[in-house]
Amino acid sequence: MFKRSAMVLLASISLGAAAADDAKVKALLKQADDYRLAIASGRVDTEVRSFKGDTLDKTRLYAVYLKPGRRSLVLFRTASERGQKMLMLGDDYWLMMPASQRPLRITAMQKLLGEASTGDIATMTWSEDYDGSVSGEETIDGQACLKLDLVGQRKGVSYPRIVLYLAKKDRHPVQAELYVASDKLAKLARFRMGEVGGRRQVTVMTLVDHLQKERSTEVHYLSRTDKSLSDDYFNPAFLVRADLPQ
Amino acid sequence: MPESPYRQRRLLGSVVALMIGCMSQQARAEEDASAAFGWTTRVIAEARDARVGSAFSAGLPLTGFGRDRFRVEQELRGRSGPVSLLLIATESGQEGNKPAGRLVAHEAYADLDIGGERFSVGKKVLSGDVAYGFRPIDVLQRESRLQLAPTSLEGIPMLSWDNFSTDGAWSLVIANPGHQRRGVAREDGSVALKLYRHEGMADIHGVLRHSRRLGVELGGAVSVVPGEALELHASLLQQRRGERLVPLADGAGGAQLLNADAALAVETPANPRKALVGGTWTTEAGYSLLGEVWWDGTAPDAADWQRLYRQSAQRAAMLGLPGVPAAAVAGASAASLRIFDQGNLLRRGVLARLAWSDSASGWSASLDLLGSLNDGGRTLTAAVAWQGERLRFDAGLRRYGGPGDSAFGLLPDRTAAFVGLSLAY
DSSP states (O other), X not given: OHHXXXXXXXXXXXXXXXXXXXXXXXXXXXXXHHHHXXXXXXXXXXXXXXXXXXXXXXXXXXXXXXXXXXXXXXXXXXXXXXXXXXXXXXXXXXXXXXXXXXOEEEOHHHXXXXXXXXXXXXXOOSTTTEEEEEEEEEEETTEEEEEEEEEXXXXXXXXXXXXXXXXXXXXXXXXXXXXXXXXXXXXXXXXXXXXXXXEEEEEEEEEEXXXXXXXXXXXXXXXXXXXOOOGGGGSGGGGGOOOSOO | OOOOHHHHXXXXXXXXXXXXXXXXXXXXXXXXXXXXXXXXXXXXXXEEEEOTTOTTTTTGGGSOTTOEEEEEEEEEEEEETTEEEEEEEEEEEETTSOOEEEEEEEEEEEEEEETTEEEEEEEEOOOOOSOSXXXXXXXXXXXXXXXXXXOOOOOEEEEEEEEEOSSEEEEEEEESTTOOSOSSGGGSOEEEEEEEEEETTEEEEEEEEXXXXXXXXXXXXXXXXXXXXXXXXEEEEEESBOOEEEEOOTTOOHHHHTOGGGSEEEEOOBSOEEEEEEEEEEOTXXXXXXXXXEEETTSOOHHHHHHHHHHHHHHHHHXXXXXXXXXXXXXXXXXXXXXXXXXXOOSEEEEEEEEEEETTTTEEEEEEEEEETTTOOEEEEEEEEEEOSSEEEEEEEEEEESOTTSHHHHSSEEEEEEEEEEEEO
16 A cells, blocks of 8 residues: 555656656747747748858848747748748648749648758747757857757657757757757757847857758848738738738 | 831830839838839740651641740739739740740739728739649639740739638639630630638638630649648549540541641530649658649540541641642641640640759759650650759750650650740849
C-alpha cells in the first residue's frame, strides 16, 4: 500500500515538474517572440539579402501581414516577383502567381523550396509552433545563453526541430539551429538586436545555409506596424483580387 | 495582319507615354502605398525544324504555322487604387513577313467595394483549375496549356460579384456582357457561378456556367495535400453540349477535298465529359514529379487524326494533276491545319513532368513527357531557366514524335526551340 502511494506521489511530482517545465519553456518562447514581432497582428516589411560567399547576390522585398491563429499573407514586392502572393493558414499554403487566376495549393515542401524560403520571413513566432525543454546553458559570442531543444508541434512547420539559444539576461534570441525533416542541419540563424521605436527588437536575422555551401541570407526587418487586414484577405479565394495594399 | 509604319510609330508613342506615366506613378507610389507598377521587357527568339515530307507542305505558306521567329514585349503591370492594368506592346517577326507591332490591354479592371459587397468589372484573365497539363473546369478563359513559349493570356470583358466567408467564397460572373454567340467560344456571352470551399486538407472548387453555344456546363475540382510532400488533384466537367473540329467525313470526293471551307467540320457531341486526375511529389532536394492523366470528350479521337492523315495525303497526291489548281490544294490543306488550334489535342492524355529548382542559385530545369493514350503520339520537352535579381533567362526544346497518323506525328513541326530573356524594372 505504502509502495503504491509512493509511486503515485512520485508520478504526480514528475508530471507536475514536466508541466511546470513545459510552462517555463512556453514562457521563454513567448518572451523571445516578443523580440521578433511584438504585435499580435500587423504588417512587417522585410528585405531579404542573399549572399554567395561574401558577395551580395539578390535583394528581395516582402510585406508580411500577420494575424492571430497562425495566419500570414506574404506579398512579393521586388520587380521580378511583383504580384506574387503566398498565404499561410496554419499548416495550409497557397501560392498566387500574377499570370494566374487561381491560387495554387502547395505542400510544406514546396513552401520550403520557394524563393528565400518565405517560411523564414512569414513565421515570426515560436511559441505557437514549438514545444520542448531547456537542455542546458552555453556561451554564444560571449553571452551566457539558455539552450532549448524544440520540436515542432505541427506537421507544416518549416523546421521540425530547432535548437534555440536565448540570452540568460533578457531572453532575447541569440542563435538557432534549424533542422529539416531528415534531421539535417539546414540553417544556422543569428539574431542582431537594435532599438526600434524605443523597444529592443530583432532587426536582422542572418541565416547561414548548411545544405548549400557559401550561401547565406540576411533578413532585415524594416518596419513593424499594427496595420491589419480584415479576415477576407486571409481567404485563399481572395488572392485573385488585386485590392491588396502593396 | 501586318501593321503600317504609321501605326507602329503611334504604338511606340503610346508606349513611351505609358512609360513616362508609369515612372511618375512610381514616384508617387513612394508616398501612396496603394499604387504600384512594374515594367518588364522580354525578348524571345524561336526556331523550328519542319517535318520533312509533311502532307501539309502545300498549305503551310498560307498559314503562320511554324513561322514565328521572334517577339519583343514591353509589359506594364500594376495597379493604382482599385484599377489594375496589364498592357503589353509586342513587336513580332515571322519568317517571310515584315515585323508587326501591337499594343493590347490584356487586363484593365477595377476591384470595387460597394456597400460592403465586392465587385470586379473590366477586362480580366479568368483562367484557372487545380490541374497543370489540361484544365477541365477552365470554362471561362479556355486557356491552351503546355505551349512552349506562351504569350501572356488576354483577359475577357467581365463583371463579377464576389462574396467571401471564413472558409469559402462564391462569385457570380457575367463574361462578355452583351455578347450572344460569337466566332469562338471564349468570346461568347455567358453567366457563371463559381464556388470555393477550404475544408481541412482539401480545396474544393465548383463551377456552373451557361452559354448559348454549349448550354449548361457543371464542373468540380479538388486539390488535397495529405502530407508534407504530396499534393493530389482531380477535376471533372460535364457539358450539355460540346464542340470540336474534325476532318471531313470519309468518302469525300475530290471537289470536297479541295474546298477550303469544308476541310473541317464542327461536331457537337451531346453530354461530353472532361476529367483529370494527378498529383505532385516534391523532395527536400528540390525535385518534383508531377503526373496527370485525362480524358477530354471534346478532343479529336484517333480515328479523326487518321482521317486527317488520309485526306492530307490525298490532297498532296492531287498536286500537279491535270485540272487541279495548286492554289485549291494549298488552300484546303491550310484550312485543315486549323484543327491544331484547339486547346487540347488529346482525347486521352498522360503527362509526366520531372522538375528541379534551386532558389539559392536561381536555376531550375524540367523535363516533360506528354503522351496520347489514343494514338501513340508524344512530345518531349526540356526546359531550363535562371532567375537573377532582375534578369531572367529561359530556354526550351521540344520534339514531337509518334506514328504519322497521330496528332503529334501529323504536326508540320518536328522540333521547336526558344530562348528568352526578360528584364524587370
